[in-house]
Every structure is written in structure tokens, then in C-alpha cells.
Amino acid sequence: MSSLSLPATGLAGHRAMAGIEARRMARHPVFLLGVGLGLVVLALYLVLVDDETGVPVVLTLPLLGAFYIGLTSVIAAALLTRSTEVAVEAVATAPGTEARRTLALAAAGIPPLVAGLVFSVVLVVAARAIGVAPQEWWFGTMPDWQVWSIVLMCPVACLDGALLGVLAGRWLRFRGASAVVVVALIVVTLLGQTPLLETGSSEWRLWVPWALFHTGDNADGTQTLIAGNPAAYLGYLLALGALAVLGAMWHDRTARTPRFRALVAGVAMAAIALYVVAATTGNQDNRDSEPIPSRISG
């Protein structure tokens, strides 16, 4: 009941509402299951996938965090958003608008962001402690800012997952909508980039919500770093997350003021600009690493 006694306007009231939503997310069993699975799978990989040179294909591992934490965050955030619908008549009479409650729900993205950061820190520390092959795409063989950008894609994807869940929860009212969103997200991400990965225009794959920058080990022991600017792509992902929040707030008709419409248009244009920058700057072509002798097949 504390949320109903909060001030209708002002930063203090919003901060309190956001804190409530962040705590609900942090305690959600689906989210906690995703965090646990992500860290367990990473630990299993570090322990079981041994190689004399160190941690293999370390730059592909942010995918594990994005998959387990990010996708469970979609489900958890959608359920959190829908959960208030049972009390919609009571909530509608309380001070504040649906858009304000939606903005507070965006704070549900904070726990996944923190979990993704923890995952990334564990990954970097483990790679430093165990070591990586000198030919591996990692610090030393590529610019540090590119490595950090790819590693930080994990927490940003986790944040975006929660924001996408809020968007889905606001607009899709049928039961199991988050199941459809999760499967669609996976299928679109795959089909949107695999046809382009090994072509001369691989940088145009970057419109998908999770772009691959690393192929893993090739049969000849090399690894391919795929074209594009990962830092600009990180900005593009953040813009997608902002669009998800604005799209969820758009559900409230009273929020669609001229100023709000201008904000939506501005963020959409920023997303397009960042996509173009990501595709046209950075590595212009796919680059193969030096072969790692222990990874040559056959």
C-alpha cells in the first residue's frame, strides 16, 4: 500500500516507485533462476572446457549472460508489468498516470543490468586469472575499447531484456505473450544475421538486438572478428532500450504530448544514426586471427 501513499508528482515519489519495482524484479524467481543458470553455465565452461592455452573463445562468452539473464528478464519484467493489471481499477483511481507507473517499471531493468555487470566482471577476472591464447581476440590483439564494448554488450542486453519485457507487458495482453516474444527474439536474431556473417557486407547485420562479433574457433585454428564498430553498437542497444521504455509509455494516451512525440522521434533517429555509425566505422572487414595450434581440427 505504500505506493498509493506516495506523492503524485516529483522526483521523490518516482524514486520510491522505481525502488519498489527494482526490488520486485530482484526477488522474482524467474529472474533469479536466469542469473543462477548464467553463472553456473559460465563456471562449468571455465572448469570443463580446458585448453592448454587458457580460456577458449572468451569473447563469445557474453552471449551466455545475455541469453540466460537477458531472456529471463524479458519474462520476469512482462509478468511484473501484467501483475498490476488485476488491480487496474484501484490503481487507476490513485494519483499519477499509467505512463508514470510504466516509467517506474523501467527500474526493473536495474537488477538485470547489475547481474550482467557481475557476469562480465567474473568473465574478465577469470580470463585474466586463467589466461588466454596469445592469438585469441582479446586485450592485446585488438583495441581495448573494442573488447570492453563487446564485454559490456552483456549487461546492456540484460537491461534491454527487462525493458522489452515491460514493453511486451504493456501492449500484449494475451497469456503467454512473453513466450512468443522470447522465441521471436531468438529467431529474428539468428535469421537477421547468419546470412550476412560471412559476406562482404557483414556489418549490416548490426540491426539485430544481439549481433555476433566473434565466430568462435574455425577449423584451421583461427578465429574471425566480424566487421563493425562495437562501441557504436553498444550505443544502438541502449537506444533500443530507451525506445522500448518510450514505446511502453506510449500505451498511455494521455502521455502522447507533442513533447513526448518529439522525444520518441529523437530517440528513434539516434538509434538509426548509431546503427549507421556502427555499420560504417570500426573494423570494415572480417578479420581472421593467427591460428591457435591446439585448436586446429583433425
Add this chain to the structure above:
Amino acid sequence: MNARLWYLRRGVAWLPLSGACGAAAIVTVILAWKPEDAFLLAPALLACCAAAAAFAYDEAALPVVAVTPRGAGWRRANRLAVTLVPLTLWAAVVTLRPGDVALSRPGWLLLGGATVLLVVGSAALASRRLVPTPGALLAPVVALTAVAPVTLSGMFSWGSLYPIGDFPDAVRTVWLGVALSAAVVCVVALRPGVRP
């Protein structure tokens, strides 16, 4: 028989169930178009069929209908028949093999049957514990769980749980274990009585 059909027609949450089956149909079309991506699309198809099965026991008025003279056992047993919808869809896809994907029919029928049965058994168990709409939570979790092994097969040398081509004995053993678990869950969920 008429009473059963009448109940299923009125009582089952056909909208989300058929929505998930519709999503499965869309994935099937994509699979026929992109058979080279079957390593992910076939599990995605399974995810949709399993998600559809998760809605078989959704019943908003559960606390009321659980104590009607007809009995909770009658209701749960009849709802199990709803599983035939996603199972039939799955069997049709595996039999027809869209895009000529090299799916081992016996292996993939076992895989899909075991998963759908496990999901419907879990939903029945939740319904037994008076959860009115287990599908809302179960469907997305099952969809994600069905696709999750794909991420692992590329990173570990364990082989894929969704083999395209030959269906290794080790994988068959895993899915037989899932089928056995599903049978146990169904038996526990469908035994007479209202509460666990």
C-alpha cells in the same frame, strides 16, 4: 462424450493455446524456407508446441470448479486430451520434415512427446495445487528452457540434445529419462483427489 467435448470447448483456454500453435506453424514455414538453420528452428518449434501444452490446465474459476460434483479427477483427465493438439502438430512436422531437414523421426517424436508430456504434467500438477493459470508462467519458462540447450552445444563437447541427422544413443537415453519423468509427473498429477 458430449459432456466431455462441451467441457473442453468451453473450459480450455483455446486462444493462447492456438496462438502458440500458430507461432509453431510460423516457425515451421521458416524452417521449410531456411532448413540450414534447423539446429535452432527445430528447438524453437518444440518450444512453441510445449508452450501450447502449458495452457491446457488454465482455468480462471479453478477454486469453484475443483469442488463440483463432477470432480477434479474428471476435469484433469479430460484436459489431458488437449495435449493431442500440440502433439499432433509436432508429429505432423516431424513426419513431413519441412525443407527435407534430416530429422530422425523416431528420435524426434520421442523428444517432442516427452517434452510436451512433461509440460502438460507440470501444468496439471500446478492445477492440482490450485494454481488457476499455470500457463502464464510455465509457457515462457518452457519456451526458454527448450531453446537453452542450443547455446550449450556450441560451447561444450557434449554434443547436441537436438541432433540433426543421426540420433545418438546417449541423446536417446537423455530423452527417455525426460519421458520417464514426464510419465511420473502425469501419474502424480492425475491421481484422484483435489489437493496434493
